[in-house]
Amino acid sequence: MNDARKKAVVLLSGGLDSATVLAAARADGFDCYALCFAYGQRHAIEVEAARRVAERIGEVELRVIRIDLRTFGGSALTDDIDVPHNHDVESSKIPITYVPARNTIFLSYALAWAEVLGAADIFIGVNAVDYSGYPDCRPAFIDAFETMANLATRAGADGVKLTLHAPLIDLTKAQIIQLGVKLGVDYSVTHSCYDPDGQGRACGRCDACRLRAAGFSQAGQPDPTRYQRLEAT
């Protein structure tokens, strides 16, 4: 690490959480390299949101990796299965929107880029509320990935400690929004909905929309989300 400023790779989906994490990494003094994944047609709108977020925060190098998780199928986010609405977010069952090994794959690419850049820090925006049954959002998963990453890479072999940061992991959605507002995040350019319409407007009914709307409400902040239906706000 000869650079004066430390480099960090930040997973950026264009959603509320990852936008907050990118702002937090910048505030911590890191030069940020944002990594966004295009997987399945349904989420093209997420890539556009990621570009807007990176531009709005500024001085961020964004790479978009196109991967085809539909090769394996198995999830409503990549297959042509209907996204369920009004799913019980308090349920401990893993929702159908879970994508097999998604965070593992995303973090593996982040690890590759970090090694090439000479970055010893990776940021991911998982949190306890988003967990709601997603195994790869648990603190134990983050710890295990970090351990594995330090054995996997040349950096680890050379004695450089790689750190996987999940700064939102213990925060509620409201606390994440309060943090982001403090850091100046413009949430109007972020996208969270699993089932947007052609104009990118949120459905207001899927898990992601409900958690997001409740977060703005509990944070006492105006919700800048564009919704398809007034009654869902």
Place this chain on the structure above:
Amino acid sequence: MNDARKKAVVLLSGGLDSATVLAAARADGFDCYALCFAYGQRHAIEVEAARRVAERIGEVELRVIRIDLRTFGGSALTDDIDVPHNHDVESSKIPITYVPARNTIFLSYALAWAEVLGAADIFIGVNAVDYSGYPDCRPAFIDAFETMANLATRAGADGVKLTLHAPLIDLTKAQIIQLGVKLGVDYSVTHSCYDPDGQGRACGRCDACRLRAAGFSQAGQPDPTRYQRLEAT
């Protein structure tokens, strides 16, 4: 796991090691789902070798995943850097042919497919000789990936134990070849060389060629490899 036969995902590069692992998994009674990666133009020949190996062993479902590790650069196997010849394979330095986080990325995709298939077993052909400085071929890496994988997935959350098999990890190249010959592997269709010519013939000088040739010699088996130069055999 309602199936009578257990399913396994096997990483298949078309090389000597992974062909042996595929045959070993079949011999252990697994229904085999082979996963091959196309990364960078230089290795198109590996994908063809993987197809030939899968066909020769038979009853194997092969999926080829196209990924672009050149997005990040950083290795002679994916960049336009010359592959070094006569590199000291006894050296503890990590060779330039090392691809950042390669096995981590490959295993992450295998994990996704295993979860969709309901497979609790993944096979990878890393071994101690191939280690020669590659951090992601170490036993400690395999153990750490397995631990992480069991926390990452729905299967792990449901109490199904996922096992990452690296049956070659303690074998020399000669022992691997002896095992493969016993299992009926046809090594003439496998490919190992880092620097083949347009006809797919091996250079005989790179690390992979030297380890392979020495393995056949030490195993007392004829070397079926097609070489570019006679003096390299």
